Amino acid sequence: MKMLEVRGLGHTYRGKDGTHTAIDGLEFTVDPGELVCVVGPSGCGKSTLLRTISGLIKPTRGSVSLHGNPVDGVPSDLSVVFQDYSRSLFPWLSVTKNVEFPLRKLTRRNRTTRAAEALAAVGLDGAGRKYPWQLSGGMQQRVAIARALAYRPSLLLMDEPFASVDAQTRFELEDLLLRVRREQDTTVLLVTHDIDESVYLGDRVLVLSKSPATVVADLDVPLGQHRDQITTRSSDAFVDLRARVAGLLTSAPARVR
Amino acid sequence: MSLIGLACFFAVWEVASRTDLVPGYYLRPPSAVLPRVVTLLGETGFQRALVATVLATLIALGIAIAVAVPAGLVLGSVPPVRHAVMTLVEFLRPIPSVALIPLAVVTIGTGPDTKIVLAVFGALWPILFNTMYALDEIDPLHTETARAFGTGGFGVLRRVALPSAAPFVFTGVRLSFAIALAVVVSTELFSGGTVGIGQFVLEASAGGLNMDDVLAGTVIAGLVGLGANFGLEWLHRRLFAWSLPRGGER
Ligand SMILES: Nc1ncnc2c1ncn2[C@@H]1O[C@H](COP(=O)(O)OP(=O)(O)OP(=O)(O)O)[C@@H](O)[C@H]1O
Ligand SMILES: [Mg+2]
Numbered sequence: 001m002k003m004l005e006v007r008g009l010g011h012t013y014r015g016k017d018g019t020h021t022a023i024d025g026l027e028f029t030v031d032p033g034e035l036v037c038v039v040g041p042s043g044c045g046k047s048t049l050l051r052t053i054s055g056l057i058k059p060t061r062g063s064v065s066l067h068g069n070p071v072d073g074v075p076s077d078l079s080v081v082f083q084d085y086s087r088s089l090f091p092w093l094s095v096t097k098n099v100e101f102p103l104r105k106l107t108r109r110n111r112t113t114r115a116a117e118a119l120a121a122v123g124l125d126g127a128g129r130k131y132p133w134q135l136s137g138g139m140q141q142r143v144a145i146a147r148a149l150a151y152r153p154s155l156l157l158m159d160e161p162f163a164s165v166d167a168q169t170r171f172e173l174e175d176l177l178l179r180v181r182r183e184q185d186t187t188v189l190l191v192t193h194d195i196d197e198s199v200y201l202g203d204r205v206l207v208l209s210k211s212p213a214t215v216v217a218d219l220d221v222p223l224g225q226h227r228d229q230i231t232t233r234s235s236d237a238f239v240d241l242r243a244r245v246a247g248l249l250t251s252a253p254a255r256v257r
Numbered sequence: 258m259s260l261i262g263l264a265c266f267f268a269v270w271e272v273a274s275r276t277d278l279v280p281g282y283y284l285r286p287p288s289a290v291l292p293r294v295v296t297l298l299g300e301t302g303f304q305r306a307l308v309a310t311v312l313a314t315l316i317a318l319g320i321a322i323a324v325a326v327p328a329g330l331v332l333g334s335v336p337p338v339r340h341a342v343m344t345l346v347e348f349l350r351p352i353p354s355v356a357l358i359p360l361a362v363v364t365i366g367t368g369p370d371t372k373i374v375l376a377v378f379g380a381l382w383p384i385l386f387n388t389m390y391a392l393d394e395i396d397p398l399h400t401e402t403a404r405a406f407g408t409g410g411f412g413v414l415r416r417v418a419l420p421s422a423a424p425f426v427f428t429g430v431r432l433s434f435a436i437a438l439a440v441v442v443s444t445e446l447f448s449g450g451t452v453g454i455g456q457f458v459l460e461a462s463a464g465g466l467n468m469d470d471v472l473a474g475t476v477i478a479g480l481v482g483l484g485a486n487f488g489l490e491w492l493h494r495r496l497f498a499w500s501l502p503r504g505g506e507r
Contacts, residue, residue, distance in 0.1 A: 054405050080405040088402045091499040092420045101416075102406035131499055151406065 008062035024212035037198035040208030083159040096128035118150035138169035317376035329388025354379035367450025380433035387429030391422035424500040
């Protein structure tokens with residue numbers, strides 16, 4: 001069974017100044033355990049796609065299914081790392097309490113252990129008592145990731161999770177993601193506008209067109225399980241694939257309406 | 258630092274009463290009034306008045322919080338109710354509590370209930386409006402984050418809306434304390450009937466025009482407001498450090 005099935009998915013925002021079709025007729029599936037990257041031009045509807053999958057907004061057309069069950073409302077075994085992570089942490093809660101936020105159904109003791117494990121996994125063992133606004137951007141992003149991981153979702157949705165950290169931190173966080181997803185066998189759908197990142201992280205790369213987004217290409221990434229920031233990125237397979245994605249992105253036709 | 262303004266005020270007052278700008282008999286200088294403040298605070302009769310006034314203020318503030326916070330939450334989160342009620346609210350809000358004293362005296366009498374009811378009426382609005390607008394200011398991303406982790410409507414209210422609104426609500430409470438105190442003292446002053454600082458001032462001005470006592474009573478009312486404000490601001494910084502720029506670090 002597919003982990004995620006997206007069929008004919010379309011969404012039109014209705015505002016005071018008319019309507020805006022953000023995504024249209026999206027079709028793809030994700031298998032359990034896969035890490036699928038979604039790339040697309042700025043404003044093409046990537047965040048909208050994640051918001052419909054997570055049940056935060058109801059799509060105007062098409063359907064989303066998780067484990068074969070149609071999504072209607074927020075599914076219980078999914079977590080999201082939002083694009084604007086600094087605003088998605090709760091400033092009135094300590095780092096630990098932020099990570100424990102989704103774990104309300106567990107006993108207090110389990111909650112504490114889970115949060116501590118997740119914080120250790122992202123290298124923030126010592127920061128639990130701090131508040132989000134006392135941390136650097138990269139650390140805040142780790143907290144958001146720890147919170148999503150502590151929830152142990154079967155599907156992890158990430159919206160440009162590494163967009164606003166420096167290159168060094170970004171490499172660390174990418175490898176962190178690869179490691180925990182191997183360890184926890186999580187299925188990940190990750191949105192990025194960075195072509196290199198999509199190829200480095202993904203088992204597959206979905207290339208979206210300009211707004212309204214449709215799937216232009218669905219590419220397998222033949223780089224194997226184990227990746228390394230230096231050797232993988234300089235391998236021929238990586239360079240070829242990156243060029244293909246870049247070509248698809250620049251030539252992606254804006255749909256004639 | 259923050260006391261410089263107060264010191265200047267007393268200095269100007271001293272000068273004004275020593276020159277012939279105003280009749281010295283009525284505006285007694287602080288050098289006469291402030292010692293009277295100290296002796297007054299030692300007199301049981303006055304202590305009783307002070308406690309009565311502060312207690313009435315606190316009761317009124319408590320009732321105002323109990324009414325205005327839930328009302329603000331409803332008005333802030335249920336638009337139809339807001340539309341239905343806002344005109345009434347905007348009509349009632351500008352009415353000064355003091356203008357309601359005659360009506361309140363006729364309907365409720367001159368007991369302590371009267372000053373409490375009037376103070377509640379005055380103290381409601383800052384708390385109500387701050388609660389209501391705090392809900393508008395909630396970061397939608399906080400709500401979405403909570404929802405994405407399976408938090409339901411009531412959970413979002415309790416775990417996101419309330420904590421993020423709390424600092425604004427608290428600011429409303431701080432503003433309301435001063436209003437409640439002023440209304441309590443005014444009501445005591447205008448309607449007589451109950452023990453309190455206002456009544457003390459009223460009697461001092463009636464029985465032989467004892468201006469030292471009148472002014473000392475007034476100064477003490479001001480000091481109560483000042484102390485409460487200091488205390489509440491301190492509590493605000495402690496409880497809601499997260500809501501201040503850079504956590505309130507200086
Ligand atoms: N709530 C909304 N109401 C109306 N229009 C919206 C809303 N949210 C997004 N849009 C519009 O939908 C389009 C797609 O937005 P979306 O945020 O999904 O794009 P994106 O691909 O995530 O962009 P970015 O790369 O900048 O993150 C944009 O043109 C945006 O203006
Ligand atoms: Mg986006």
